[in-house]
Amino acid sequence: MLTFYLNQNKIATSLHHGTVLLDFVRRESRLPGTKEGCREGDCGACTVLLGEIADEEIKYRAVNSCLLPIGSLAGKHVVTIEGLNLRENTLLQNAFVDEHASQCGFCTPGFILSLTDFLLNNPTLNFEEAILAVAGNICRCTGYESIKRAIKLLLTEVESRIELSLDKRVPELVRTGQLPEYFNTIPQKLARLEFDVEPENPGKIVAGGTDLFVQQADKLLKQPLQFIDDGQQSREIYRENDQCIVGASATMEEVRKTPVFREILPEIDTYSKLIASKPIRERATLAGNIVNASPIADFVILLLALEAKLILQIGSASRTVDLHNFYLGYKKLDLQEDEHIHNISIPIPNPGFKFNFEKVSRRTHLDIASVNTAAFFAVEENKITDARISAGGVAPIPLLLKNTNAFLQDKIIDPAIVESAMKIAAEEISPISDVRGSAEYKRRLLQQFIFAHFHTQFPELIGAEVLA
């Protein structure tokens, strides 16, 4: 039996663990407030809160229930819109009513859940962070302007009425009538919850599932699954000598928040906004992004430029492979049957390096890139001592631009060098025309990005004239 809490009710179910939570709450639990909009994490209408105990504290995060298999829920707390309702509307709900921030209403519960995550978790409750919290929620009616007004109203109301120190948000929100009282009892209930630890089974490994359940949800319902997202150990991110080690089930958001990773990529918050949406990043793992082998995987592009290595395991045997050697061809990996990623190892570069990430997609946020690229530069007095530029969407695999990088080695940065690098990059790629852009466009875009890498990192050396 799989046991977890859904709102204030204990659930014990023997349904297939690959059943997605959206179907479970709507059909089994008859809670229709969670809506199905796309079943691929692209609209946010099915957003719920997922609560779990970490460091003796319960942490909630908004996730897409359409991509969340119930097998990941053992011992956790799921909150749907029904589980947020009190007799009177909360400040958040009233802000939406007062500003008419809901028209047809189909997307509204998702917005309410995402903003509840914002109230529960954000150290500073400001407008920009609130917008970021709903960046994965699509509304077709309002044009978002009334939602922005509702958020502003909410922030004013919250500021005047609620004491929001970060360490005890749940009881404070309960005390002020913004969350139902049962929330206070959940941690004890979860602690008492007995759930069978699933025996190690040879099923398909599921980590975050954010891509698996887009591509093959129906197929996954017919095979044994092995959920690895709960192993606390495999979620660890830590420093080991001059390496940052990322466990196989660490999520993108967990990685983003870890100090050692932020030391490597101080601008990760900026890049992260361009990668999926927060609810997806809360579930998606780096290892999943790597084995999924999409030629356009955003995090892989970052990791390639950072010279990441993979520690692969099969039984007790392990080996290390450079990430850029891991991809053998389109969706073809240097990975044996039964072998899996154990850790990702990212070298911590010497201080003073330059790094830049570029991505253009049809829509800037929550979209798949037409082309993406990252650049790592070590420079001494305008001379490039190390260049690692990676690019996605330009080849069957996420690519390290070997020729470009080799060309740049030991060069003094000037406009002519950049122009040459743009040409070399365009020659070493093999983009195809598809729904994300024509081959010709992708080639042009990568050249623009090469310019952008230099222009943003070395503005005093590389001005606008290169493009004129």
Place this chain on the structure above:
Amino acid sequence: MKNKDTNLHVRGESCFVDDFPCPAGVLHAAVKSSAIAHGTIKRIQIQNAEKLPGVKRILCAPDIPGENQIGSIIQDEQLLADHEVHFIGQPIAIVVAETAEIAREAVELISIAYKEKPAVVDARIAAKNGQLIAPPRTFSCGDTDLAWAQCETISSGSTETGGQEHLYLETQGAFASLKEDGGLQLISSTQGPTAVQRIAARVLDLPMHKIEVDVLRLGGGFGGKEDQATPWAVMAGLAAICVRRPVKLILRRHEDMIMTGKRHPYSSDFKIGLTQDGKILAYEATYYQNAGAAADLSTAILERTLFHASNSYYIPNVKATALSCRTNLPPNTAFRGFGGPQAMFVIESAIVAAAEKMGVDASSIQEKNLLKDGDELPYGQIMAACRIKPCWQHNTERFNWHEKQRDVQEFNQKNKLVKKGFACMPVTFGISFTNTSLNQAGALVHVYNDGSVSVSTGAVEMGQGVNAKLRTVAARTLGVNPESVRIDSTNTGRVANTSPTAASSGADLNGHATRIACEQIRQRLIEFAAATLKTESENITFENSRILVSGRENDLTWNSLVDSAYWARVSLSAQAHYATPKIHFDKSKEKGHPFAYYSFGTAAVIARLDCIRGTFIIESVDIVHDLGTSLAPKVDLGQVEGALVQGIGWMAMEDVVFSENGQLLANTLSTYKIPDIYFAPEKIQTHFLENAAHPAGLFHSKAIGEPPFMYGIGAWLAIRNAMKAFRPQAEIPFTAPFTPERVLMALYPK
């Protein structure tokens, strides 16, 4: 006034089709559709699908008891293809099973053998082949042939506007259950309950009175559920009748995207002629509308394209010809603006082309040619109560265009790789169904003897706030507290023969009918109160659920009056019908007075362009819009903002991509992108034109749903101006939408 529905939405308590509790024994249906764009069906093999445990029945064309025909204007579309298929996604069979998953699995097990024929996806090629839905139509006035000679500048060119997926967040769906005497109840997510009822009756061979269609609300419609909600409801009904069980049919997103039609892509040619001082003397346009595989509403949409050929401008010599071209795409259908946006993009492009040739700013030509009272439009209607100039004037002053334009220029001088563009967009949009007959509505109002009021009309609530407006109308007319008025579901049993909720007219038409019904009840109650209180009827007024005699309060309350009236056998119910007066149109002459009135407004847009990456942001949109005296200002504001962003989506993001063989490539939300909160303009300021009471309107109000959509064209114009600021010599085709790809490739030609 707060919108009652919103209170349910924020609590997740509002009910959509898929949310109704299912009765015991419910079955689920899924649809097998064509895998090819054009050809004949050689063989349908259903044996493997039938064998799947849980499958109850598989239905094909021969199972249809009535006529296999769902076309509304022109009867050219089958519910289930029996022999020929005309687009990828055309329904062929329905699987009915214990669960939706089993039904979908069985759909995959149906195998169909086709004989393929060549597919046509391009409107101009279809026109060349003579594949037209109906004969071409031409609207004209003056004589363009003579006028060219007097023109100082003549520009001509071509334009392309893409399709647009409606992307109502709630996908198409319906729930069917049987009634005792062979009748059906259909709960449908439709803008046109009567359309569902009429077509279901035709296909199922039942009289209309045996079919009850009930609509509580829609999770968005935008035109996509005007005609195209029908097939799914009819299929659910067919399945329920065939298996004698209740049946639910809900499309998944990718099924919805593949099987349903979208906004019509248009390919157009224009020629425009101006005098030296920028007066437009002559304008010719030819529109090739990509109708898809069946007529659907295409001919009506084509007609509105012709009505809006000259947008907000007076042009003495016009010749506009439109062709509805039959292709092998899903039948394209109504979408906010209904052909108007496509026409306006062409005239605005023509003005830009002329302005560039003349070396002037397009906005100077726009301003110089704005309509005024007494101007005759190409279809014969004389402009009256024209407010386009006040909207323009007010916008320039209130939002200080001169300063904005100067700021943009200064910004562009300072910045080399980021450029801004400023553009204006006036909109004049005719209000009424262009098919005069549809301009009618009905209402049924009950006052229960506890004083509570129930209103039923033909209007469907889909987020546009029509229920909030109807509640205001009933409360104001009866003089009761709005809290005591409930707007009931839209039900063909209560209000019959309704027009779809479309053409921005839902509140106008149904509101007038509600007003008339409420007036009847009020009059009866006034007379009864006068008799009870022994005074003259003229002295009695109702206000806020109180009864006033000569303006003074009285012991009598609304509730006690209603109760007494009941016991005195006064009728507390009324039915009313409303038909828009004075409108007419003669298709044989293409002249008449098709619109009850016009909606006016202007938008000023600033776009900011990243010239390295080809990406852009809409920085600000300033709007002055005329909506008469609003019945519900916050509802109307939401319509303006929502339509604007949808319009910008159409012009600058949303790209419906089909392959050459008619396959929809952007068929999921991961490939078809619509505006998110970051893409929406950084700043939208909307001002409603003041002192703008519209005497003939419903409580002096005006319609609002569609007109602001066309402000989105202003975003396209602004982006183009920013591109020109970076590369003055860039050749930028008049092609929408702008995508980062189109922008970058125009900025950096080979």
